[in-house]
Amino acid sequence: MHVRRPLRVLNLAQSLTRYSDGLKLQDSIAVDRKQGLIGDTLVLFQHFPVYTLGKRGRPEDFKKPQKELEAAGVEVCVVPRGGEVTYHGPGQLVAYPIIGVREAGLGARAYVESLEDSVIDCLARYGVTARGRVPGATGVWVEERKVAAIGVRITYGISSHGLALNVCPDLTAFDAIVPCGIPDKEVTSLELELQRRRQRQQQQLAVVGSGSGGPGGAGAGTGGVGGATLFGEVVDDFVRSFCGRLGFEPRAA
Template sequence: MSGGAGRRVLEAWKLGVVKYGDALRLQERLVADRRAGRVPDLVLSLQHPPTYTLGKRRTDHNLLVPESSLAGLGAELYRTERGGDVTFHGPRQAVLYPILSLRDIGLGARRYVEGLESAMIEVASLYGVKARPGGACETGVWVGDRKIGAIGVRISSGFTCHGLAFNIDPDLGYFKHIVPCGIADKEVTSLRREAAVELPPDEVIHDQLVQSLATTFRLGDVKVKDDSECADMISSAATVQH
């Protein structure tokens, strides 16, 4: 995939565990900053506490339990403006939210989504897991008929937010309460379940996904910013009220 001229840099913000609402508000702020040229292309690399999210189609029927019961599961629900259907985010799932200018890197929406799929497929292959893209009818990344990675993006005036969720070793029981991504009668799996080798710490897999994205989109060098460097932005985003 072709990028812009010259050597580009992708900032990787390693944020640890972030509440979904805080991450959502942070993305909104960063998209505005990216559009105005105040920040470069960047990707947020994080995990969420147990959270269910719905896309802009509002397919509430794919949530299989009453919304009032989610607190008893230790989970929250958010309705978002991303594409895709209902999904789950939780500990030991790698979540990447790229904030990119697709015009600057010369990509359309379809090739961008294919690049997100490619990054997850490449990382799975590092652990001997043969994954595949789902195609138009079954978006995301699959190992056979088992889904290992979900994609839900929002693209506004050529700028991206939301992104991908790659299952390292989350509690798969949470997926029993939804029709994951609106696809019935298919299992959800994880890298831990599929790999025949011991996995490294989650942070390593996060880093591998970020590097794969940078390579796929020809974004050049990765400049890492850890949560201590991003603390002010996260804190200020958390205080913003809708």
């Protein structure tokens, strides 16, 4: 019988954390993991608004001056992860797996694909079909809309940084940048995709109703989940999906 590996889950996503503070905590946990002082750990955050530049990030990917963003109280940070420029903020689940990738028998590409699959599995629980492994566009997509960004760092076989899943953030925050260096693609969220699905269902019901002489589609939606409630559910579902994909048994910190 295969024994699943233990995973400490540090869930700090119930409240907002400044990105710089979260980065310090992540770095501290990564040092302890590399030294064998602790086991594999998954850290979950929900950040105050911040724009981060990865190794391929370029100043020209900002559509607004960085000083203007900082004057508005938004952090701008350069970080040692892969990827370009992205945004983190309220309503977005940020997950940092600090795990022994090499010990798990995974290469860098297979690990990134496992992260994509974890998000895809999570979204499927809500009836949203997503995909990864898009050439030249790491992350998770719903049709041609990006719903999750991935940028990782692996040193001495230990991973840090990770992924950001748009659950119910203010998507206008992405208007200030070229997200992930891709200028011609839309950014979406789980909340928005659920709204789109309800609208399609209402339209279909309206067509059926008008054709049969029955009631129209007004008020005939499936109902929705509030933003805060949705976020809390997604946190739990993502942890389950992540552990299922990478063979972990979650344990609260």
